[in-house]
Amino acid sequence: MSTMSIGLTMFGAMLVLMAVRVPIAISMFVPGALGYIVLSGWDPLLAHLKGAVYGRVSVYDLSVIPLFMLMGAFAVQGGLSKALFDFANALLGRFRGGMAMAGVLACAAFGSISGSTVATTATIAQVAYPEMRRIGFSGRLATAALATGGTMGVLLPPSVTLMVYAILTEQNITKMFLAAYVPALLAAAGYILAIALVVRLQPGQAPAAQAASGREIATAAARVWPIMTIFVVVFGGIYGGLFTATEGAAIGNLLTFAITLIKREMTLDKLLACIRTTAQTSGMIFLIFIGADMINAALALSQLPAQLADIVSHLQISPMVVMAGIMVFYILLGCVMDEMSMILLTVPTLFPVIMGMDFFGLDASDKALWFGILILTVCEIGMIFPPVGLNVYIMNGLAKDVPMVETYKGVVPFLLTDAVRLALLIGFPSIALWLVHRLTG
Numbered sequence: 543m544s545t546m547s548i549g550l551t552m553f554g555a556m557l558v559l560m561a562v563r564v565p566i567a568i569s570m571f572v573p574g575a576l577g578y579i580v581l582s583g584w585d586p587l588l589a590h591l592k593g594a595v596y597g598r599v600s601v602y603d604l605s606v607i608p609l610f611m612l613m614g615a616f617a618v619q620g621g622l623s624k625a626l627f628d629f630a631n632a633l634l635g636r637f638r639g640g641m642a643m644a645g646v647l648a649c650a651a652f653g654s655i656s657g658s659t660v661a662t663t664a665t666i667a668q669v670a671y672p673e674m675r676r677i678g679f680s681g682r683l684a685t686a687a688l689a690t691g692g693t694m695g696v697l698l699p700p701s702v703t704l705m706v707y708a709i710l711t712e713q714n715i716t717k718m719f720l721a722a723y724v725p726a727l728l729a730a731a732g733y734i735l736a737i738a739l740v741v742r743l744q745p746g747q748a749p750a751a752q753a754a755s756g757r758e759i760a761t762a763a764a765r766v767w768p769i770m771t772i773f774v775v776v777f778g779g780i781y782g783g784l785f786t787a788t789e790g791a792a793i794g795n796l797l798t799f800a801i802t803l804i805k806r807e808m809t810l811d812k813l814l815a816c817i818r819t820t821a822q823t824s825g826m827i828f829l830i831f832i833g834a835d836m837i838n839a840a841l842a843l844s845q846l847p848a849q850l851a852d853i854v855s856h857l858q859i860s861p862m863v864v865m866a867g868i869m870v871f872y873i874l875l876g877c878v879m880d881e882m883s884m885i886l887l888t889v890p891t892l893f894p895v896i897m898g899m900d901f902f903g904l905d906a907s908d909k910a911l912w913f914g915i916l917i918l919t920v921c922e923i924g925m926i927f928p929p930v931g932l933n934v935y936i937m938n939g940l941a942k943d944v945p946m947v948e949t950y951k952g953v954v955p956f957l958l959t960d961a962v963r964l965a966l967l968i969g970f971p972s973i974a975l976w977l978v979h980r981l982t983g
């Protein structure tokens with residue numbers, strides 16, 4: 543049996559384990575460990591494990607992940623989501639479908655603080671969904687808009703997935719943050735346009751517009767000062783070079799915690815819940831890291847990534863066709879895997895392939911940033927793409943009166959705008975790179 547065949551067998555075994563709902567970390571670790579034994583033996587495996595686990599979890603750069611996650615937990619417990627939604631709704635309520643548009647913008651704003659797609663979707667939906675249904679939104683549009691809006695947590699800083707990609711590919715986290723903003727704005731604009739078209743073509747999906755008064759808008763705006771303060775201090779300091787992303791996360795925690803105390807939202811039970819949630823989620827992420835490291839080490843021994851890169855380099859096809867194929871591969875992989883696992887498993891294999899090809903004459907740094915944004919965009923799509931769509935399942939758990947098939951029907955217009963956005967990002971890398979070049983030179 544050739545080493546490449548062993549590598550493919552490991553990969554296939556991993557997908558089978560995931561398909562039967564074995565935990566992601568175990569699904570990657572077990573085939574990787576067995577493959578390592580077949581390729582190298584027991585003693586080398588034990589020698590590898592002795593240093594690999596400590597080497598992974600002791601990396602200083604990874605401390606940014608639990609820090610931003612704790613900041614997001616403080617934001618969730620601090621009741622910041624309702625203020626965001628109320629402000630967005632006051633601005634957009636004058637348009638038919640405005641509350642659904644407000645839900646999308648509130649998801650975007652909250653995602654820029656929490657860094658978590660799941661937390662963003664669940665938090666904003668609990669605030670927005672009952673109100674949307676009360677005033678007459680259809681279950682299809684309400685659940686689809688909120689599930690879709692929540693996906694922007696994958697792309698918007700401080701996205702955990704974005705930071706993991708930057709660490710894996712040794713890219714500057716600040717530049718990755720900058721590269722994500724314009725594509726995220728395109729996503730929000732596309733989703734709002736989709737809502738506008740849906741309510742125009744199917745007026746029964748949303749009630750008539752309800753414009754807010756100037757006083758209501760001013761009152762709602764006054765309540766979002768905590769979010770604006772956190773964003774300006776944390777990300778302004780990071781982009782201004784005053785402190786690193788890790789230091790910014792620590793400062794963000796301090797600010798968010800202080801605001802929850804000022805608002806009298808934080809209790810001892812909530813504080814313990816924040817710490818517990820952060821510890822549990824961080825532990826899960828680090829276990830996935832360890833499992834991904836194991837199978838990636840075994841795949842490296844099998845020389846599958848190198849052979850794959852060599853095969854692709856000798857194919858007489860356009861690099862853009864290769865990129866399109868990789869994007870389709872990610873969409874299909876999203877049917878059995880979450881975005882974090884996809885990044886950890888596939889980037890070490892596919893990143894060298896992309897870096898070895900020429901795309902529009904981009905240098906290595908720009909190419910790495912652009913590829914990261916493309917992957918994260920596809921991960922966003924995977925969060926609502928049938929038949930899995932994690933965000934659809936989250937909404938189904940919160941909106942038990944709406945059949946899941948209705949939500950899947952509702953996300954179709956949003957998926958169409960995602961397809962257009964992905965095509966634009968592939969064809970015009972400058973969309974992702976413009977802000978990076980503008981602010982960092």
